[in-house]
Amino acid sequence: MKPSFISQSFTGVPEKSATKPIHRNRIYRSCPRTGIRWLAFLFILCILSSSCIREDEYNNDPAGNFEALWKIIDEQYCFLDYKAEKYGLDWNKVHERYRKLITADMTAKGLFEVLGDMLAELRDGHVNLYATFDVAHYWAWHEDYPQNFSDSIQRIYLGTDYKIASSLKYKVLDDNIGYVYCESFENGIGNGNLSEMLQELATCNGLIIDVRNNTGGKLTASTKLAERFTNEKVLVGYICHKTGKGHSDFSSPQAVYLEPSNGVRWQKNVVVLTNRSSYSATNDFVNSMNQLPNVTLIGDWTGGGSGLPFSSELPNGWSVRFSASPMFDPQMNHLEFGIEPDIQVNMTSEDIKKGKDSIIERARKYLNDLYTEGN
Amino acid sequence: MKKAALFLYFISCTLFPAFAQNESSCDTLQANRFVMRSTLYGIGYTNILDTYLSPAEYTGAEARIVHERMRMTRMMKGKVSTQSLLQANIAYTENSSDTGNELSGLINWSYGLHYHFQINDHLKILAGGLGELNGGFIYNTRNSNNPAQAKAYINLSASGMLLYKFRIKNIPFTARYQINIPFAGLMFSPEYQQSYYEIFTLGNHSGIIQFTSLHNQPSLRQLLTLDIPIGTATLRMGYVGDIQQSRVNRIKCHTYSHAFMFGFVKNFYLIKQKDKLNDRSPY
Structure with a gap:
């Protein structure tokens, strides 16, 4: 018999x-x-609890996409104040100037060109606009300067018997100077790679770290390499982030320290070779090395790129990348437009004709002179 | 003072149910041995916004699982039940222009107490509170240094439940509606444009844990179910509405999920009984 529900x-x-x-x-x-x-x-x-939290939306038309992009930069780009001071950038005037170029019936490619030109006003290699058919970029930071690097001449120095440790190519040059070419920080560098390489080069009189044409990658990789050249914790700079939409809304600077590696550490003199294409994480590496006592920078200015890039997007789906967190040296100087070398050297046409790299040659002489003086 | 003692008793019974159980071990058959357990599976639709990753809303399908366990206690003369609710969902979404995707997931565990108010023989109101733990992520497949956002927050929530038992052709059904509304909590959030590199590699943890309440986290979870007996089993069909919102460190986030669920309920007594218990469930 089934129990009665009412009585349950x-x-x-x-x-x-x-x-x-x-x-x-x-x-x-x-x-x-x-x-x-x-x-x-x-x-x-x-x-x-019923109030909705949503973001303002713009129409997916030329005007809407223009306004969305302008607003992203206005609220999130981290160098508007600095660049206003440096070269007179006025982001409101940029809006006035480029808004006139936007028409309701313009093509996607026409819109892309206008938006790309507007972003170029920021003079920042970390600012890009990505569409399916193109990537808007600003590369004047290296295109307008001597390249100061030739991979065919570098091949003469490396020969065919160089060794490879992760993204590092290295060998001992004829005058017993170690040469390491670091072409990218995109991939991580293993501690084992670095220890083995430095042990191999341990008998050299000095070391050249060539980061020319290295346009960056992971900050953790560049830090890992720099850690091999200090025996103590060193203040190498500061980093901030935006805390609000205002152009001056920044957090208190956070000190950035370089800690000595637990692995093999280099104790002799080092020269870092730079050119205008030493950019982004490489710029950060050069800044860290520049704070160390046994390190000398030779070559050209670095390209800069000291803003950690973030991404966002427009109503039409185009992706935009922009600098979000500025980094500074220990004196709170901006590094966005590059780091000056200790010894400025350009590759000369005479040396190029002879198959010589003027910057490598200058570094070898510098290290050999230091070694001779030391003995 | 009495209130403080009552509160401590309430908390101790919540945190140490085994202790409360031992006290009653002299009774052989009691209400607090009656346990309801259910597992529901479902699919639904979700709408995600996280302005740390993108100002655009991403929409798509989600899969969800809800595991629930309720049990009567001896607290307050047997009028209080405990509820443990574990939810997990994963979603794959895209933006309106179909050029970007986000993968998201969240695990939520809630545990709390409800006081039972008997309105009539059919209707019962349960009122109480829950403690919630939430952990998850949103991953944007094409971003550079802000590719993902971690979700971690804890809440105290007010909770209410309506239980209605009825019969159709002498078959007992149970309809239930539950709503949980967080009113105080703590949430992890990077600052407006702070990178995870700065937080975890450089160790700048300042401002990443924020107090939340209705003003900056107006959220709610609601669950509507219908229990249908099929032979010796009980089928449960339901709807989950999960509205999670926050505005912390000037970062706006929302996840609006609507999922249809189905699964089975198991009512059992901790000491084996021969009687059918589904009809007698207090839940």
Whole structure:
């Protein structure tokens, strides 16, 4: 026989077997109003919680995409104040100037060109606009300067018997100077790679770290390499991030330290070779090395790129990349437009004709002179 | 002082249910041995916004699992039940122009107490509170140094439940509606444009844990279910509405999920009973 629903208890106690009858009528039926009040309270909470959190949306048309991009840069780009001071960038005037070029019937490629030109006003290699058919970029930071690097001449120095440790190519040059070419920080560098390489080069009189044409990658990789050249914790700079939409809304500077590696560390003189294409994470590497006592920078200015890039997007799906967190040297100087070398050297056409790299040659002479002086 | 003692008793029974159980070990058959357990599986639709990653809303399908366990206690003369609710969902979404994707996932565990108010023989109101732990992520497949956002937050939530038992052609059904609204909590969030590199590699943890309440985290979870007995089993069908929103460190986030769920309920007594218990469930 099925039990009657009406007579069933809500307490969960099977009525036949319960040893302690629960006074449900007295207990439960005495306070339904309290339960209803609680429901009313929840209803009020529900109303308070019903406000939607959404972001302002722009139309997916040329004007909407223009306004969305301008706003992203206006609220999130980290160098507007610095660049206003440096070369007179006025982002509001940029809006006025480029808004006139936007028409309702312009093509996607036409819009892309206008938006790309607008972003170029920022003079920042970390700023890009990505569409399916093109990537808008600003590369004047290296295109407008001597390249100061030739891979065919570098091949003469490396020969065919160089060794490879991760993204590092290295060999001992004829005058017992170690030469390491680091072409990218895109991939991580293993501690084992670095220890083996430095042990191999340990008998050299000095070391050249060539980061020309290294346009960056992971900050953790560049830090890992720099850690091999210090025996103590060194302040190498500061980093900030934006805390709000205002052009000057920044966090307090966070000190950045370089800690000595637990692995093999280089104790002799080092020269870092730079050119205008030493950019982004490489710029950070050069800045860290520049704070160390046995390190000399030779070559051209680095390209800069000291803003950690973030990404966002437009209503039409185009992706935009921009600098979000500025980095500084220990004196709180911006590094966005590059780091000056200790010894400025350009590759000369005479040396190029002879198959010589003027910057490598200058570094070899510098290290050999230091070694001779030291002895 | 009495209130403080009552509060401590309430907390101790919540945190140490085994202790509370030992006290009652002299009773052989009690309400607090009656346990309801259910596991529901479902699919649904979700809408995701996280302005740390993108100002655009991403929409798509989600899969969700909800595991629930309820049990009566001896607290307050047997009028209080515990509820453990574990939810996990994963979603793959795209932006409106179909040029970008986001993968997201969240695990939520809630545990709390409800006081039972018997309105009549059919209707019961449960009122109480839950403690919630939440952990998850949103991964944007094409971003550079802000590719992902970690989700980690804890909440105290007000919770209410309506239980309605009825019969159609002498078959017992149970309909239930539950709503949980967080009113105080702590949330992890990077600052407006702070990179995870700065937080975890450089160790700048300042401002990444923020207090949340209705003003900056207006959220709610609601669950509507219908229990249908099929032979000796009980089928549960339901709807989960999961509205998670926050505005912390000037970063706007929302996840609006709507999922249809189905699964089975198991009512059991901790001491084996021959009687059918589904009809007698207090939940």
